[in-house]
Amino acid sequence: xxxxxxxxxxxxxxxxxxxxDSEIVPVAREWEHSGRYPTEIVEGMKQLGLFxxxxxxxxxxxxxxxxxxxxxxxEISRGWMGIAGILGSHSVSCFMLxxxxxxxxxxxxxxxxATGKRRTGIALTEPGAGTDLQGIRTTARRVQDGDGDHYIVxxxxxxxxxxxxxxxxPVLVKTDPSAEPAHKGMSILLIEADSPGFEVTADIGKLGxxxxxxxxxxxxxxxxxxxxxxxxxxxxGLQQALSSLETGRINIAARSVGIAxxxxxxxxxxxxxxxxxxxxxxxxxxxxxRLAQIAVRxxxxxxxxxxxxxxxxxxxxxxxxxxxxxxxxxxxxLECAIDSMRIHGGYGYSTEFEIERLYRDAPLMSIGExxxxxxxxxxxxxxxxxxxxxx
Numbered sequence: 191x192x193x194x195x196x197x198x199x200x201x202x203x204x205x206x207x208x209x210x211d212s213e214i215v216p217v218a219r220e221w222e223h224s225g226r227y228p229t230e231i232v233e234g235m236k237q238l239g240l241f242x243x244x245x246x247x248x249x250x251x252x253x254x255x256x257x258x259x260x261x262x263x264x265e266i267s268r269g270w271m272g273i274a275g276i277l278g279s280h281s282v283s284c285f286m287l288x289x290x291x292x293x294x295x296x297x298x299x300x301x302x303x304a305t306g307k308r309r310t311g312i313a314l315t316e317p318g319a320g321t322d323l324q325g326i327r328t329t330a331r332r333v334q335d336g337d338g339d340h341y342i343v344x345x346x347x348x349x350x351x352x353x354x355x356x357x358x359x360p361v362l363v364k365t366d367p368s369a370e371p372a373h374k375g376m377s378i379l380l381i382e383a384d385s386p387g388f389e390v391t392a393d394i395g396k397l398g399x400x401x402x403x404x405x406x407x408x409x410x411x412x413x414x415x416x417x418x419x420x421x422x423x424x425x426x427g428l429q430q431a432l433s434s435l436e437t438g439r440i441n442i443a444a445r446s447v448g449i450a451x452x453x454x455x456x457x458x459x460x461x462x463x464x465x466x467x468x469x470x471x472x473x474x475x476x477x478x479x480r481l482a483q484i485a486v487r488x489x490x491x492x493x494x495x496x497x498x499x500x501x502x503x504x505x506x507x508x509x510x511x512x513x514x515x516x517x518x519x520x521x522x523x524l525e526c527a528i529d530s531m532r533i534h535g536g537y538g539y540s541t542e543f544e545i546e547r548l549y550r551d552a553p554l555m556s557i558g559e560x561x562x563x564x565x566x567x568x569x570x571x572x573x574x575x576x577x578x579x580x581x
Contacts, residue, residue, distance in 0.1 A: 193493065195257070202258050206265040209234060214269030222270065222400050222547060231273055235306065240277055242304030244285040244437065249300035251284070256499040259437065260444035264492075267448025268455075271551040272401025274448070278441045279311035279351040283360050286312070286378075286434035290421045295380065299358065311352035313361040313407060314431055316345065321564050323362065323428060324372040328409065330363035330379055332416065339416040341365070341379060343387075343409045353390045353405035357383035358418070361409070362431055365424045377427040378420040387412040398550030432509075438559040439512040440502065443495040446516075446523035446555045450488040453523075453530035453548050457481055460534055471533070480533055484526045491519035510578035513565040520555035520562060527552045 195203065213234050221228055235241065243259050245251025254262070259281070266274040284303050287310075288296060302308035319325040328345025343363060353359070358380040369375025381388060387410040394404045420430060461472030461481055471477050498515035501508040527548040531538035538545040556562045572578040 193496075195261075199255075199258050199261060202254075203261045203265060205238070206262060209238060210265050210269035214266070214273060218270035218273075218401075219541075219544060219547065222272065223541060225400065227403075228270075228273055228276075228401050232276060232306070235273075235277060239304070241280060241306035241309065242284075243277070244281040244288065245300050245304040246288055249288070249296060249304060251300065251304035256437070256440060256502040257496055260440050260447075260495055260499045263441045263444035264448040264451070264495075267445040268452045269448075270401055270547075271445055271449055272399050274441070274445050275351050275399060275402040276309075278438070278445070279356075280309055281441065282434050282438045283310040283312045283356075285437050286360065286430055287380075287420070289433065290378075290426070290430045292422045294417070295420065299380070308357055309352055309355045311350055311356040311359055312431070312434075313347040313350050313353075313359050315347060315349045317348050320349075321561060323431070324376070326362060326364060326376070328361065328363045329367055330365050330377065330414070332365065337413065341414045341416065341419075343379065343381070343412040343414055345409050347407040347409070349394065350390075350405050350407050351402055353407050354403055359383065359388075359407070360420060362427050365427075369425070373428040374425050377424045378430055379414050380418040380420060381409070381412060381414055382418075385412050385414065397553070398547065399554050435559055436502065436509055436512045439516040439565075440495065440499050442555055442559045443491070443498065443512070443515040443519040446519035446552070447488070447492045447495055449523040449548050449552050449555070450484070450491055450519075450526040452544065453526040454481075454484045454488050456544050456548075457484055457530040457533045460537075477533055480529045484529050487522040487526050491515075491522040494518050510569055510572040513560070513569050516555075516559065517562045517565050517569070520552075523555050524552040 213231055239252050240262060242251030243254045243262055247253040263274050288300060299308060303310060314323055316326050316328065330341040330343045332341050360378050361381050362376060362378055364375050365377040366375030389408045390405050391408050392406040396404060458481060461477050462470055464471045494515045498508060498511040501511045531545045531549055534543060534545050537543050
């Protein structure tokens with residue numbers, strides 16, 4: 191059992207840390223509050239090859255191991271969690287395409303996705319269907335006419351990250367709305383951004399998670415060639431999406447660790463520098479206790495996240511492990527942000543300090559990629575069925 195990063199992973203983390211400290215940290219607070227899109231940061235991530243994290247080397251990507259994948263999201267979220275969202279949805283989609291796409295689809299999209307020339311996301315959620323993906327209403331009717339073999343897609347998707355930049359956008363649809371059970375009639379179509387009838391209609395206002403857009407997408411009689419059916423076989427869409435969300439939960443857990451790390455860093459520095467009654471506040475027992483608790487929560491979340499990531503690198507199914515890591519790390523991120531705010535006192539509530547942004551960003555971690563309450567059910571069912579053990 192070795193809890194240390196490899197030399198290659200350490201070098202990767204150090205490179206990312208330098209990038210975050212020089213390119214993200216100095217501008218995050220100002221750009222987040224002004225609503226400025228982080229174009230320059232995106233260009234920097236392209237130069238580092240980060241858009242190819244989940245793309246195999248054979249298609250021009252980094253083909254990163256899952257621990258390194260998590261390190262990327264941890265470090266970027268330490269600087270600004272919203273930036274990690276730009277990379278997160280893109281990476282989940284790339285993983286899904288590389289695992290389930292046809293060879294023609296991989297050759298067409300993955301090389302450009304690896305460099306960031308193309309970007310992507312994933313469109314699952316709808317106004318009336320989030321956790322219950324089998325309840326989606328977006329339909330894709332297959333027709334053959336003078337335009338060839340294609341689907342006609344109608345529906346609305348919500349909370350779509352990268353919607354204004356995704357090309358293609360994988361969209362979960364019902365190719366057979368009458369199928370029982372419903373998942374047997376669900377498929378994923380790779381819809382290109384210039385398709386007539388494809389419209390990004392609104393940006394959704396949010397408490398936190400700024401820097402990247404979250405949008406409503408409306409599909410009205412969008413004609414999609416049958417060759418854009420992911421994997422070339424209908425009825426596998428939900429399976430394809432859920433298998434990819436395992437990596438999504440690693441990325442959410444790692445983002446949570448990044449938030450917790452920044453909360454710790456800010457609390458430690460403030461406790462050293464702020465004085466009261468002639469002493470640094472870090473010398474007071476109440477602050478010491480709170481600071482120690484942040485550190486304990488942070489390190490426990492980090493180790494659980496790396497453990498789940500390493501299990502995936504071992505090639506085993508790890509929906510239970512990724513769910514456990516996501517549940518624990520996301521809840522520690524919020525607790526760490528709150529405790530750091532308490533150490534800061536009134537300044538923690540000020541927009542002149544970093545803590546209020548961490549406090550606003552952290553709650554999303556318990557919601558994204560499956561709510562924690564739902565994931566607890568997933569973990570419990572696996573334990574009761576003997577598919578997972580804790581010993």
